[in-house]
Amino acid sequence: MTDSAFATDDHLRSLIASWLQELGAVRRLSPNTTEAYGRDLGQFMRFLADHMGGTVTLATLKDIRAADIRAFMAQRRSESLGSRSLARVLSALKSFFTHLERQGILATEAFNAVRTPKIPRSLPKALTVVEAKATIDMAGELEDRPWVAARDMAVIALCYGSGLRISEALALTRASLEGGTLRVTGKGGKVRMVPLIDPVLRSIEIYLELCPFTVAPDEPMFRGVRGGVLSPRLIQLRMEQLRSALGLPPSATPHALRHSFATHLLGKGGDLRAIQELLGHASLSTTQIYTAVDTERLLESYARAHPRG
Structure with missing residues (x-):
C-alpha cells in the first residue's frame, strides 16, 4: 500500500496498484525503485488532497495543471530534497500518468510544461x-x-x-x-x-x-x-x-x-x-x-x- 491510501478513492487506488505491478513485472524495475516510485506518487496524492481539498479521484487528476505539479515540487524541495531525488519524483509521476494514458483512462499535457530539475554533474571517484x-x-x-x-x-x-x-x-x-x-x-x-x-x-x-x-x-x-x-x-x-x-x-x-x-x-x-x-x-x-x-x-x-x- 502506498502513501496515497487515505488520499484517493478506491478506483484510483486500484489503478495505482496496477501501475506498481507493471513496474515490477513488465518494466522489471528493482523492488527498491518500485517502492520509491510508489512512495513518490503517494506523497503527490496526499499533496493534491490538501491542495485541492478532498479525496483525489480521476476527475481531480484531469484538472491538474503544471502549476500544481510545480507547487508540489517546490514543497518537496523545501523539505531539503535534492535535485537528483526531485528528478526521480518527477519521473515517477510521469510514469504513472503515462500508464493511465496507455490504458486510455486519462491524458494530460500538464507535465509537458514542467522541467526536470538540473542534476549537478559529479564524476566517479576512481582509485589509481x-x-x-x-x-x-x-x-x-x-x-x-x-x-x-x-x-x-x-x-x-x-x-x-x-x-x-x-x-x-x-x-x-x-x-x-x-x-x-x-x-x-x-x-x-x-x-x-x-x-x-x-x-x-x-x-x-x-x-x-x-x-x-x-x-x-x-x-x-x-x-x-x-x-x-x-x-x-x-x-x-x-x-x-x-x-x-x-x-x-x-x-x-x-x-x-x-x-x-x-x-x-x-x-x-x-x-x-x-x-x-x-x-x-x-x-x-x-x-x-x-x-x-x-x-x-x-x-x-x-x-x-x-x-x-
Missing part, C-alpha cells in the same frame, strides 16, 4: 591502479580465517577486475562461471557476459576450495560465517578497514572499484561501446562520463609533472 591493486592484495590480510580472507579478496577482485556492482558479485553462482566468462544478471534482470581474467578466476577458485559450506551450483556462492548468503554490508565494512589501512579517501568504496575498472580500461584505449557492455549500462551516455574522468586524471598528472604546472 596502484591503489586498486593494493586494495585487493590487502583484502586477505585483515582476516585470520583463511576462507573468509579468500572470500573477501574474491569479491573485491570481482568489483575491480570485472567491473561488477557489489550486488552482482554477491548474486553470482557457480553455474554463472562459464570457462573464461561470467554470466552476470544486472539491473532490470538484464544478463551480460563479462570476460574473467585469470587473477580473478584464481581468487574465486581459491575461495571455493576453502569454503566450508556446500553450496548448490544455482545458489549464490559467497557465504557468511554461518552459511547464509553474504551481506553487502560485510564487504563495505571490509572496505572501510582497507581505507584505514591504506590511507585511502572515503570515496574508496566497492562501487569505486567498478568506477576504477571502467576508468583504467578507457585510459588504456578501451572502446567506449565495449566498456558500456561490460558495465551493463543501458545507455552510452551513462558510460561517457568516464571520458571526463580520464581527461581529469590526465590534466592532474600533467599539472603535477610539468615544470610550470
Whole structure:
C-alpha cells in the first residue's frame, strides 16, 4: 500500500496498484525503485488532497495543471530534497500518468510544461591502479580465517577486475562461471557476459576450495560465517578497514572499484561501446562520463609533472 491510501478513492487506488505491478513485472524495475516510485506518487496524492481539498479521484487528476505539479515540487524541495531525488519524483509521476494514458483512462499535457530539475554533474571517484591493486592484495590480510580472507579478496577482485556492482558479485553462482566468462544478471534482470581474467578466476577458485559450506551450483556462492548468503554490508565494512589501512579517501568504496575498472580500461584505449557492455549500462551516455574522468586524471598528472604546472 502506498502513501496515497487515505488520499484517493478506491478506483484510483486500484489503478495505482496496477501501475506498481507493471513496474515490477513488465518494466522489471528493482523492488527498491518500485517502492520509491510508489512512495513518490503517494506523497503527490496526499499533496493534491490538501491542495485541492478532498479525496483525489480521476476527475481531480484531469484538472491538474503544471502549476500544481510545480507547487508540489517546490514543497518537496523545501523539505531539503535534492535535485537528483526531485528528478526521480518527477519521473515517477510521469510514469504513472503515462500508464493511465496507455490504458486510455486519462491524458494530460500538464507535465509537458514542467522541467526536470538540473542534476549537478559529479564524476566517479576512481582509485589509481596502484591503489586498486593494493586494495585487493590487502583484502586477505585483515582476516585470520583463511576462507573468509579468500572470500573477501574474491569479491573485491570481482568489483575491480570485472567491473561488477557489489550486488552482482554477491548474486553470482557457480553455474554463472562459464570457462573464461561470467554470466552476470544486472539491473532490470538484464544478463551480460563479462570476460574473467585469470587473477580473478584464481581468487574465486581459491575461495571455493576453502569454503566450508556446500553450496548448490544455482545458489549464490559467497557465504557468511554461518552459511547464509553474504551481506553487502560485510564487504563495505571490509572496505572501510582497507581505507584505514591504506590511507585511502572515503570515496574508496566497492562501487569505486567498478568506477576504477571502467576508468583504467578507457585510459588504456578501451572502446567506449565495449566498456558500456561490460558495465551493463543501458545507455552510452551513462558510460561517457568516464571520458571526463580520464581527461581529469590526465590534466592532474600533467599539472603535477610539468615544470610550470
